[in-house]
Amino acid sequence: MTTRRPSPGRPRHVPSSSAVSPRDQVLNAAAELFVTRGFAATSTREIAERVGIRQASLYYHFAGKDEILAELLQRSVRPTVDKVAKIEALVPPQIHATALYLLALIDIRTLAEAPHNVGILYGQADVTNSEIYAEFRDARQELVATYGRFGLQAASPSVAADIDTREFGEMLMHSVEVVTTIRNAGMTLTAKSANRIAAAALRMCDVSKDTIATAASTATELLAEFHHESHQRPAGDHT
Amino acid sequence: MTTRRPSPGRPRHVPSSSAVSPRDQVLNAAAELFVTRGFAATSTREIAERVGIRQASLYYHFAGKDEILAELLQRSVRPTVDKVAKIEALVPPQIHATALYLLALIDIRTLAEAPHNVGILYGQADVTNSEIYAEFRDARQELVATYGRFGLQAASPSVAADIDTREFGEMLMHSVEVVTTIRNAGMTLTAKSANRIAAAALRMCDVSKDTIATAASTATELLAEFHHESHQRPAGDHT
């Protein structure tokens, strides 16, 4: 069934049975290992072994281990960041609660559906420091700012009066990232669960029960507009 | 001024200028390195260097790197877990909101005041798996259960009806652990900020504004009862 189309390059010592590009095979193998064992604890040899190539062959696709992680991180935030403008365009400007709910749902889904729970890598100390991940950190900061902005606008006056965008953004985004913990604990993440998390974020803003209900149903409708395609799409796939 | 009292054992190649036990010196140095560089990325040599002893001398105090991390993790949750019974004794049984607020404040303070932001190590993948950290994971699970229990009892009927203890516990505890992110981002954690985080946790339970205000002032009073002593106390210090 997996009759491989012949391809250029010296054959692998273990023939590939996968249709995805070698680069993505590496990314997938690395993601699983980084998530289960940790970045520093994963050797390039282990990654290569999973892919079915020799350790040195990795360096044809990536300049180093760092670069593999950098790309994985990018792929886990970029989709959500890219959708922020569309959210703002779709949601009527007064209804900030809906915007926040929708943002949360999209973020939750991206984190939940990513192969191998890449979200837990955010906390890895390695990531916080090295220059290589600056682009990822910038994207994440943008997301924090968006959460903060949406949250402050949706919040009741008494809540909004007391806190700045940055701190509130961190609080909201962090509370959404609980998906990662839940996934890691082996609990299944249902759609209901995703909605509970999003609703909890709105309650943090002191949004009323009724407004939350409205936001939930509107956001769920709008969610269909966000085809989940941009995520983990192999480079060069223009289908 | 730091005239060292003579002590048994061969002298260090760099004489210690610290009064704390060698074991705690190792723990402190390791904590800083684990937090800034990551566990796997930190070598025993680096730890020893900071302490001012040779790499091999670490093994007189700890059986291995793992054991150092295990103890650091323990020290970061044990204080809070140990206080749960006292919280339940001090807070009148009907006032669950206050109990949750107090739990959150204590947890936040423990995470905020620990030297070197050890909380970020919770997410490190290494920790999730290895058997050595089982004791830590158990303690943390107990804390999750407590958050869930306090939260469910404090929650409005409509919120409580919809979610189970475990998931709610993860959500509440995770939202409190934002301290870790805030600390890591270099933002200072003020007492006001701690209260904002605790209040947000109560809002997640749909607790009314008035009840939150009462819980906040009662919990702040009660907080004085919890001398922060058990944390990072050097072993054998019975002062």
Add this chain to the structure above:
DNA sequence: ATTATCTATAGATCTATAGATAATGC
């Protein structure tokens, strides 16, 4: 000619053990 792999390996680690040694304590 180009592409994607392979083999071989240098050089730099890193952890943990064995056994010596220099203090204090009795």
Add this chain to the structure above:
DNA sequence: ATTATCTATAGATCTATAGATAATGC
């Protein structure tokens, strides 16, 4: 005698580079 260190090192990694090789594509 006990304690807390030291020196030396075995053995096991691990990353990245150099250069060869086996396919396809033209």
